[in-house]
Amino acid sequence: MPEGPETHALADRLRQILVRRKILDVGFLAPALRKESAALTGQRVRGVDARGKALLTRFGNGLVLYTHSHLFGFWRIEARGCEHDTATAPRVLLRTRTHSVRLFAAPSVRVVDERQVETIPYLAGLGPDVLAPGTTAATLATRTGQPPFARRPLAALLLDQGFAAGMGNYLRSEVLFAARLSPHRIAGTLDRNEAARLGRALLAVPRRSYRAQLERAEVKPDLVSGKAYLADTPSSFRFRMFERDGEACPRCGGPVRQERLAQRRLYWCPHCQH
Ligand SMILES: [Zn+2]
Structure with a gap:
């Protein structure tokens, strides 16, 4: 999707x-x-x-x-x-x-x-869009402590378009990895630093993915035929966690775990995400 x-x-x-x-x-x-x-x-x-x-x-x-x-x-x-x-x-x-x-x-x-x-x-029903220029990390960090979000686990919250619009399943694993947070944490229990890390990751990770989409779709002139084609350039956005169960965590080397959370596959490292 x-x-x-x-x-x-x-x-x-x-x-x-x-x-x-x-x-x-x-x-x-x-x-x-x-x-x-x-x-x-x-x-x-x-x-x-x-x-x-x-x-x-x-x-x-x-x-x-x-x-x-x-x-x-x-x-x-x-x-x-x-x-x-x-x-x-x-x-x-x-x-x-x-x-x-x-x-x-x-x-x-x-x-x-x-x-x-x-x-x-x-x-x-949409919350702030993680790709809208006006959305700030501070706004997203503050929302973790607000009803109705504060009592929910991050695994569910990061799929909720009412919390942060534009999030989705592969982004959920990548954002939690970047923020060094367990998917089982309850949003309202994050301390100031943890909420700030989550806010920053919620902006940085989707934007990195967006820039990679643009590179992939970049139209470059074909020098031989003169026709335009869709350049199949390798993406600068690589999954660090998503669909990497059993592989070594790129940060600590621990095994990446797959769990089914909020009805979707989530990948995380229990060793360095707390
Ligand atoms: Zn790790």
Whole structure:
């Protein structure tokens, strides 16, 4: 499932392709949304923003396309004339003069007026986004001591979008490792230093992953053919804990343990995370 860094990197790519462009074709699979295609066709896109794991595509007439990919939704971004045939119809289709953008599988899709955006339940329930420029480590550290978060174990809290939006399962293991904290700790028992470490890791780790997403997707000219291609550059973000059970902890050498916590796999080092 895409987490905050993947969603924010996707928003960047969609922004490059869609913003200030006129959308010539708009298609929705859901019959209830088909009437919206007429309202959006011919409009220019004003902006594309990621909020947690959702995307908001804003149109010139004040309408906003809200999409959340959930577990299986995925986007295809292709140049016009190079679209791959697909077995299933897209849930959302946007075509500019140069590109086509399609969303497949089982996402949530809504079209709302700008004034209604904040009433969408997923957005209304989001905490500070770990990738938003305005979110600070101090804000996140303080939240660990506040109800309703203070009584919950970190393993559950770090998946809760109401605590910190954009977090997800691989980030959870990596953030706890960076903060040197056990997933079993109760948030409200963290002392000042521990809460500060967690706040800093909640910003640093997702941002490192986000930068790696950008490197991976960087379009470089192919010197031989002159065509652009998606460079498959190695990511500078490597899992230090995630899916490394039984390997040596990169900090202390102790064995990495896998546990199922809050219904998801979590990887941590009991020797140096307390
Ligand atoms: Zn360790």
